[in-house]
Amino acid sequence: MDGEEVSKVEGETRRRRKGKGKERGENPARNRQQNNFLPSSSLSGCQIRTEVSKARWVEEIGMAQVIEKNGSLWATTGVIRNGNLYCHIEEIGYLAQIGALVLLDDGENVMGLKDIFTKCADRRYGCTWEFFEAYRDLKSLGFIVGRHGQPWSLKHDNLKPNSNFTVDTDFIADRIEELQIGAANLIFDIYKPNSKFKKTDPGAPSFIICLVGDWPPIRKEVEYLEEKCKLVPLKFCHVNHGDVRFFSFPEVSLPVLP
């Protein structure tokens, strides 16, 4: 149904084995068949990345500061605060899963995917597991995805480095209140893939994503959310066991026919 997808296999990326079977004089294909009835393509992992960035988790603000930036992906990922680059947990989760980011704790220890995924699902950081799955789905298709209503770039004048996150922590606190189970929430501002995207001047989003909870939205909810989005098209997202689907409910008017 959908287009290309990044492999969603959990765990570390795997190095492909080449040549080992041949060195032993064995047939690697036969080895696979003896040990596993699945076609080999279904066991593939993510492709290995050569450009890997590094970030450090900052618990006080619920984000990570990027300390080593590699690759062009940062043009459309992460937010700028007073000249520094930070990313949200869903961004960390996605980049770590595809092997583009290594996350350190406040020491020098690398945080594993299990811990990162657990943080994604931890509502304290303004994210839920379903929120992360929707983010991953859209990001892997090349969309530029930002948290709804949150500026991509902010400059604080005369603020000490450690105190310039007051705005963000308030924002996250607001989001935690909003992320009630079962409720419909506006979560992402989406921009179509654009090589000229500027965090300092992103423009209006192409559409806004609303993550819907347990029940399909009713008319009043749809109208209320549309009003909040003003003229930006709204898409509704439902995530169910990893299956991420999007719907539109545009108001229409069938023409009067002759």
Place this chain on the structure above:
Amino acid sequence: MELSGPRWKGKNYAQIANSNPMSEIIAQLQVCLSNSESAALPIGTDFLLETEPELTDLFNCTSFGRQLKTSNGSKGYFQLSPEETFYLHHYLNCLKVLINNANLINVNDLWNFMRSRNELFPIYYRAYMHLRSKNWVVKSGTNNGVDYVVYRHHPELVHSEYAVIVDWEKESGEKEGGRLRVWSDLHCAVRACNGVAKAVLLLNVMGYEVKFSLPELLERMTVGERQITRWLPSQCRDDCKLDNDVEADDIDVASDKNVINHTTRYWVVPLQTQTQPEIGEEDSDYAPSMSL
């Protein structure tokens, strides 16, 4: 919103439809039916109408009811749904209805009769009336697991564009209808309808109260229209219709032995004297424009 527009079933069919506006044919039906002695009788949950040849043709052209196949060549027998019956009787004011083979019934008594058989009748009638009054042809949606399917003109000329689900809420705004309650309802409706190249149209009938009389109901009940489409981010488009399956309504017409298959002779003989269209030949130009 990308919609490929109407899919006409043959070359020149769009032109035939444009030359024969449905509103005009319905006006002819109104005159003919008003002047006719025929009256509809309850039969099961529907209504039966016996028609003379001219009326038979007009019923077929306006696509009201289902014509029953009989060996009687001189008379037509049409089975009308409650909504169709009431629309012809009330909105078009041309159909007589006989209850208990006795007296011709008036509109308020017929309304109460309809409601006594189905408490949801007012809601469905309001939705039906909303669509038919805009001159869309409205047929049963059972084949597609929905309430109605709507056509831009006669089903013999064009494929239906919308699969209609009717939901309703009270005057207070409280949702009353049980449609699309859970997510699988939504996924099911979209999947089933997109698979036969139809967009899902949700008609929300608002302002319903059981105690309303007919005039109150029609004045205070409004209908909102929303389309339900699945957005495919991988293709960055709304998927209103997929184009890979055979039209279900084509299959149904062929397999139902009790119902006369309408032929396009109705469009060629009484209303048109132009060259005949190429009946039965699907023009490849009419392959749907949306691709997977």
